[in-house]
Amino acid sequence: MYVIEKNKIISSKAKFLNVCDLEKLAYFLLPSKNNVVIICNEKINNLKIFNLILIHPCVIKIVEKKYKKILADVTELLVSDDDSGDSIKLALTRMEKFRQEIKNKYRIFLEKEELNFMAKQLSILQKQAKKQLIELQNYLVLSDNNAKSGKNR
Secondary structure: OOOOOOOOOOOOOOOOOOHHHHHHOOOEEOOOHHHEEEEOOEEEEOOEEOOHHHHHHHHHHHHHHHHHHHHHHHHHHHHOOOOOOHHHHHHHHHHHHHHHHHHHHHHHHOOHHHHHHHHHHHHHHHHHHHHHHHHHHHHHHHHHHHHHOOOOO
16 A cells, blocks of 8 residues: 655655657556546545556556456347347457557557457457458348349330
8 A cells, every 4th residue: 555645745856857868758647537536635646656666556456347348248249130230240340440549559568468468369359350240241242243133024
């Protein structure tokens, strides 16, 4: 547990970083309701965590929640009966959006094994969705050809 002391005197040995140096460091902006974190009855806006050991559990919790939600949504979209293929296209775009978000936002905070596990499962779902989309498109092309090749009078 971390405690914030209000009137603590800073020793002369403390080393402060320039604002430019802080901007270069990797940090995680801790999400909270209304972007306010309450610590010791003090409201703190824009709480940034710079320690990677402290960041990891926060990021894992957020990513796993999003990952489970995307898996549930995608499997529901893939199972749905849609003749036009819009649900499959929507599932593919959601998976790609999630993959890009992880790549751009959370990659530096996650471990390689966690990233590989999610990537393998998402790639399996993407392959299945692409396979279903191709089968549906082939079916639609065949049904259009059969309708056109009917008897003409």
